[in-house]
Amino acid sequence: MEETDRLIHILQKNELLMHVFDRMEHVEIGAYYIGAGCIAQTVWNELTHRPFMYGIDDIDIVYFNKNDLSYEAEDEVIRYIKEMFSNLPVKLDIKNQARVHLWYPDKFAIDIKAFETLEQAIDNWPSTATAFGVRKERTGSWKIYAPFGFDDLFHLTVRANKKLITKEIYMNKALKWQAKWPELILLEWERGIDYVPR
Numbered sequence: 001m002e003e004t005d006r007l008i009h010i011l012q013k014n015e016l017l018m019h020v021f022d023r024m025e026h027v028e029i030g031a032y033y034i035g036a037g038c039i040a041q042t043v044w045n046e047l048t049h050r051p052f053m054y055g056i057d058d059i060d061i062v063y064f065n066k067n068d069l070s071y072e073a074e075d076e077v078i079r080y081i082k083e084m085f086s087n088l089p090v091k092l093d094i095k096n097q098a099r100v101h102l103w104y105p106d107k108f109a110i111d112i113k114a115f116e117t118l119e120q121a122i123d124n125w126p127s128t129a130t131a132f133g134v135r136k137e138r139t140g141s142w143k144i145y146a147p148f149g150f151d152d153l154f155h156l157t158v159r160a161n162k163k164l165i166t167k168e169i170y171m172n173k174a175l176k177w178q179a180k181w182p183e184l185i186l187l188e189w190e191r192g193i194d195y196v197p198r
Helices: 003-011 015-024 037-047 071-084 097-108 118-123 167-180
Strands: 032-035 058-063 091-096 133-136 142-145
Touching: 003 015, 003 037, 003 142, 015 032, 015 058, 015 133, 032 037, 032 118, 032 142, 037 058, 058 118, 071 091, 091 097, 097 118, 118 133
Parallel strands: 058 091
Antiparallel strands: 032 058, 032 133, 133 142
8 A cells, every 4th residue: 555545544444643644634824734733542442442533632724825814814723623623622733834933932942944835834943744745635536745754653653854943842742642642652852854845
């Protein structure tokens, strides 16, 4: 089975996540992805024989609107999507990746340049196993963006993408994940990658 097909096959077993995929097909926000933790953690749960929503605290939805970088515009999208999923038993984390550079320095004390595309934002996510964007098109086909490939994801390996994070941020995330999934193999900060793919 191809890696992309394997990932889709696993995601389709997560009924709650599929509900979000199916409803998001009808949201008019342009290109978007469901990504990061909820994708990796669904796979980890399949590989470690846990319930599919085990350990998943939120579902990340990212989109890209560089024409309006205001907080108000992003907040309108957040409220619109959250209203659609008001009965969902898990939190949604919705972000316009075009405006990350406006708040990232205050939150993480790291200055970053504005991302030029949604995919470039995912290139900079903090670990190779969680740098995934997935969406289901209205045609029923799937779009998967996986800049670092699938090996770390399917081998339960957590490796830092050092482009925009510190060792402390990485270790906090990695240790939090390992507390829930002890099977994870945590690679030291020094074994992370420090370049953006492509």
